[in-house]
Amino acid sequence: MNQSVAKENKYDLICVGGGIMSATLALMLKLVDPKLKIIIFEKLSSVAKESSGAWNNAGTGHSALCELNYTPERPDGSIDISKAIKIFSQFETSKQFWAYLVDQKLIKDPERFIHSVPHHSWVTGKENINFLRKRFKALTQTSMFEKMQYTEEHSKLKQWFPLIARGKEDIEMAATRMEIGTEVNFEDLTKHYFKILEDQFDVPVLRDTDVLDVDPDQSLEWTVEAQDLDTGKVTYYDAQHVFIGAGGGALPLLQKVEIEEKDGYGGFPVDGQWLVCNNRDVIAKHMGKVYSKAGPDAPPMSTPHLDTRFINGKKELLFGPFAGFTTKFLKEGSVMDLPLSINKDNIPSMWGVFWHNLPLTKYLMQQVTMDHSDRMDDLRKFIKDAKAQDWDLKVAGKRVQIIKKDKEEGGVLEFGTDVVHSKDGSITALLGASPGASVAVSIMLEVIQTAFPEMVKTANWQQKLSKMIPFWNRKIQENESEFKKVQANSSEKLGLKVLH
Template identity: 50%
Template sequence: MSNNRMRTDVILIGAGIMSATLGTLLKELAPDWEITVFERLADAGDESSNEWNNAGTGHAALCELNYTVEKPDGSIDISKAIKINEQFNVSLQFWSYLVKSKLIDHPQDFIMPLPHMSLVQGEKNVAFLKKRFEALASNPLFEGMEFSDDPKKLQEWVPLIMKDRTLNEPIAATRIESGTDVNFGALTRMLFDHLKRKHVDIRYKHHVDDMKRTSDGSWELKVRNLDSGTVERHVAKFVFIGAGGGSLHLLQKSGIPEGKGIGGFPVSGIFMVCNNPDVVEQHHAKVYGKAKVGAPPMSVPHLDTRFIDNKKSLLFGPFAGFSPKFLKNGSMLDLITSVKPHNLLTMLAAGVKNMSLTNYLIQQVMLSKEQRMEELREFVPSARSEDWDLIVAGQRVQVIKDTEAGGKGTLQFGTEVVSAADGSIAALLGASPGASTAVHVMLEVITRCFPERMTEWEPKIKEMIPSYGVPLMKNPGLLREIHASAARTLGLSEGMPLPMA
């Protein structure tokens, strides 16, 4: 090991969308700060952020039914939908700022306009969808949403889904044109190209083996070069752990009390991708259904138009799978080595509580391709097995912790920031809506970890994100202004010219 300790201001662990976003924000707020990035793979955005490892939905709660729940009195709780929509609007504003400032080019390479739809069958589900539509449609954030239970209208919206369909029960859908398909892999690579031009030190094929506090409160990381095997020590005042499924192990190595008692449960995803261009051309939307009983929220079935490598694709899924790995490129020992004395009881309690999830995962793993095709045919009745292939998507580690509401061993579905009391280190855990809300989440990291800087930085933050600190649902004028600006800058309106590179 080298005896030299290399010092920097900020270390980012993991070259995914979260580190890319945080690094870009910090370079705008504190351009003189030195930043070093460590990534164990050979390139940026190759794990969870990769375009084939996630659904590419710009999550704004426009179509995801699990963000709106029916309360015991029959009313629909839209609070989570409002929260996620507001957070996605923060991302849109930041991306627009980057393009307008010429920090990144060609927005059409990472974001495309695409209608978002919810589709349900059965009398009870149709009644739920109509109530959901009525609760959302009057809110400025969901302006333009349409509802229909008329098969002729649905034929116009989703011809592939309605083709050869036997209508023996009610069917209904909502549709909103302001949805997006986002290629988070492409965006991640664009942001790291920008950071490289800003002289950020990005080290691929480098693995963080360990970390510890130094006497002055900084963090010393033991980093191994995976090509040469050499080990170096790097010291920084602030460390961000944005390593996807690998974040939990690194958080545990930090030893901070805020990381105690937290466990993780990995769930993998499998998608079906259409290999027939004629079929791909018959569908143009992201269409979300309802999760089956016992299924985790991230397993809501959906039929998605995707734009990857400037080519239109069609995916269906996800089917849940199980692997003890915390990363697609991880170790089979990841799950067992994450169990520590401080989270053992929490993990055991979660196992007892989630037997239905365990059974569901076992059933999903055992599915044959033809059984998966039968699930696809609930969306596309005319689907032929030879037109569809299976692809394995990324690993997602769901957070397990003790909560007041859920008690011991509660499985959390969402994204969570864990930070030290002194703000010297922060880690991002969890999954969806993840990447879609990356800018909001990284602003939360900055607020928590650099509170003494916020007064100084606020004007710049408001330049990048005009709605910063303002609830958009209560300011429809600002919301429309932001949407119009994003549409022009990012090319999100039909017939509107894309910005010049």
């Protein structure tokens, strides 16, 4: 691509994708340096329609309060809580940033996107109870999780989640509860971000615009080729930095970029599906997010949970997720997304993942062949007397799991997020899924430090980042007393429950 670019189409940063990631990055940078010239492209007619959509995720403020897969058991039987500590810390930076936006009057009604909803882990059977008890003891040794409650008493379980505990008096059960858990509507938050960017900072957000290619130009910048889908007109833009945060659309575009760091990356797309309750009486009887353990051959993304949601001002109840195989990388993508993503650079990775993940293939085949009756059987492990007519199936968003090179296995499947970037950090791309949106602020801090390393070192940027996110570059464990004050302040600003 060797095109002349008009002066007005030269930018400091181009963001590809109209979801929570691009919106977070652009807003953080504009707050730090309002003079930065930023433009955002979104292929669809409106923002936040794919992975950030309210019905396309569980809305869990992922902070390791209830997700059992974040605390694996080591071979010696001890519990590894390192990932839980990391994710807890990352979500707290999100809360700090949101509280700052409230403080600056940029967000006036946080209750539109965030609510206090207790987070629970719930298990049955002696082996799982033993695991949960050890997990509880390991986590509560840290100040982050010291307020966690644990019980094996049916009377207490009935108080915490009566729908689940009802009719299970003869079953051995245990659960933990964290009152500071949250439920987040990332669609509403993302749309609010874009409104701030457009109204307060004059950031252009070009909807119905497809980014066709990203190429280096001769002046150490990047040229982006974008097409207006309404008119068909192609326009070229230059930028010193490019961020590809297009969810499932990130990998196909990244593969066109001329950087060696992309080699070996592939994607494994999975459909997400939920059972959604249509009976308001049932919905009213449950308040919480209750996570259990995935089956022996099931991947971490399949951890079953019963979730209270708040969508469009209404309380909802979802159970899932159920998986379906797909070759699309986006809900409004193409069936050719997966086939076209396979190339000579990632074939070893793709084959390695397939060969070493046969149980995952078996799991997906079982999921694809499920009918409503099968899904209701899974739900009845949670709600014993659940009625089929009270629940409908809703297809959620696509999740493209990361496939990357591995010396021993050829390729590995990762259940998380990766920031792929050029050596100089001038182009960055975000791949992967959960915990995703919940830790967007932390991930975008990583992108900022990668793309603008010299600016982050300046006193001006450090001061502004610290004002926005007090713990952006500090560890909670080393500043516990101050963190508790910051945490309480963030919760109060956001209208969340504060534990003293």
